[in-house]
Amino acid sequence: MNAVAKHMKNRNILVPILATIIALVFGAIIMLIAGYNPVIAYQSLLNKVFGSAYDIGEVIRAIIPLLLSGFAVALANKAGLLNIGVDGQITIGAVASLLVGTLVDFPPIIHGFTALTVGVIAGGLWGVLIAYLKTRFTINEVISSIMLNYVALYLSHMLIRGIVPQEGSQRSALIQDSASISLNSLSELLNGARVHWGLFITPLIIFGFYYFFNKTRYGYETEVVGLNNHAAHYAGIKVNRIITRTMFISGAIGGLIGVFDTLGVYKYMAISTSTSGVGFDGVAIALLGGNTTIGTTLSGVLIGVLKYGSQGMQFGAGVPSEIIGMIISLIIFFVAAPGLVKKLLPNMEHTKKEVQ
């Protein structure tokens, strides 16, 4: 996956911005052809996002997993790894925190903190499994990630049905109140929006990402491995150890997403037919943000706003919410193929040269 890292390095900052604009225009054209009014559609999208205190709280709730997923993928990307296994790490983190949250009796806060820690470590270890398969057996992380996502999904079904079932429904029992990591008073202030500890932990992760890569030796080593692992090896860096470490942190961030959903948002875990897909959104967000702290943050917020607002489009303008999914995939498409954006905007080549 070195190509991905390199490709992201040499990229013009204009490309993601233009890609977003062009994709939104494409979305408008599709809506026009399909007989919808794009102006009303985009208006109702914004209304949905900023319409009420509840919506603002809920949009933050929706953005948190996307941001974390983006950073989990970006971190792995920096080491030259493509972690599309975040979905599995989310599931494992969620089920681990669910078990601690339901089965153990601890006082409030301590219980939440314990369940959170266990979930994070479980997610990290699920990530290490991918690293182990890669370093020990040279199995490409993309393939093992896909397999492990399904293993995680069915493993979680087994654990829910076998240990903490909710009879007569397709979900687990509720976690104990003491394990909740919701911010109840803030939630009341926001008319019941499901806000949780993630409100404070997520900014810490983002800052941690910045600090790790800009101020520490560990971050530097990780980037060297990502740029050229042979050179890193000859420079005396223990490549396998760094791959394992990176996948642990990346998986731990993934696990955190599952923890927040289980302990902070839903208070139970559903037996769903597929994993959430947030991990794949993370691939998009990291790509769009070019693996940088600011870029990944901005694109996480953008994708979160688009996704949450898409429900409003369905309501306000009758546009199927899938149009937003199409727009998001077009954004990634344009960013992944920057040549295409340049083709669509022939003048860009000149402006780029002048800037340089």
Add this chain to the structure above:
Amino acid sequence: MEVLANVINGSIVFAVALALGALGGMLSERAGVINLGVEGFMISGAFFGAIGAHYAETLNLGGLSPWIGLMTAFIFTGLFSFLYVMATLKFKADHVISGVVINLLSANATFFLVKLLFDGAADTPRISNMFRRINIPLLSDIPFLGIAFFRSYPTTYLALAIIVIGSYILFKTPIGLRVRGTGENPGSVDTAGINVYKIKFWSVMLSGSLSALGGATIVLTSNGNFSFNTIAGQGYIAIAAVILGRWKPYGVMWGALLFGFAQAIKDQIQIFPSFDAIPTEVFYLLPYVITLIALILTGSKSKAPKALGTHYDSSVK
């Protein structure tokens, strides 16, 4: 014995969709283009298969409808294959990311179209003219073997034909040599005066359409309509079958049969009370664990085309 025969028959039904999807994935990877978009192509195939057959039915084409569905899937998935080929070939986008894009785009675009075409419905109308099982005369009456092998859908025989012919073309004809050469060492293929881009272009185009047949098969033999969970990850299993099958058509067939077997056995196993103690999820888990173990035992890179995932540039030698 009858149960075992049913398991084998069921395995084949599930395996056909996977095998077609996997053959598509195999073809583009043979030409050096990583294909993580199999899932998207299968979704597209299922969608176009469903609406092709549906509209053929409204035109009173009766028993011809599923065939028209199959053709619609084959032809119109070309839209997505073209997008994929443009991204990976012309604009040199990363293959894996392009594949993820194809999966996202095709899922969202098809669900959007379903809602648009059928007034907000979540799935396409059920088709009444699906493929019917063909009982091969005489052979289907053989005890055990008859149930297991000779009472299948036409698509099963179609898939088998594609595997046999595909293997012959890939390994015994000049065209096949060129495709394999492009995946192994595009530079030498170019030196021999063959247009590498053209080989890659048509391999990927055909790849998408082949995978689409797999998606269409699911709709036209078992499900009868298209909804958001028609494919639900089968494309990724198909990719696993490609790897297990070492990028060879017959190997891919065995890989698909293994996964088909794992799916079929969980439908049949419930007949035996003694298996109640085992959670059903174990059987869902099995194919993925088997793939991982197979990869551990054989190593994933050993048989993959050598130039897989690279961008060929004829000006760089």
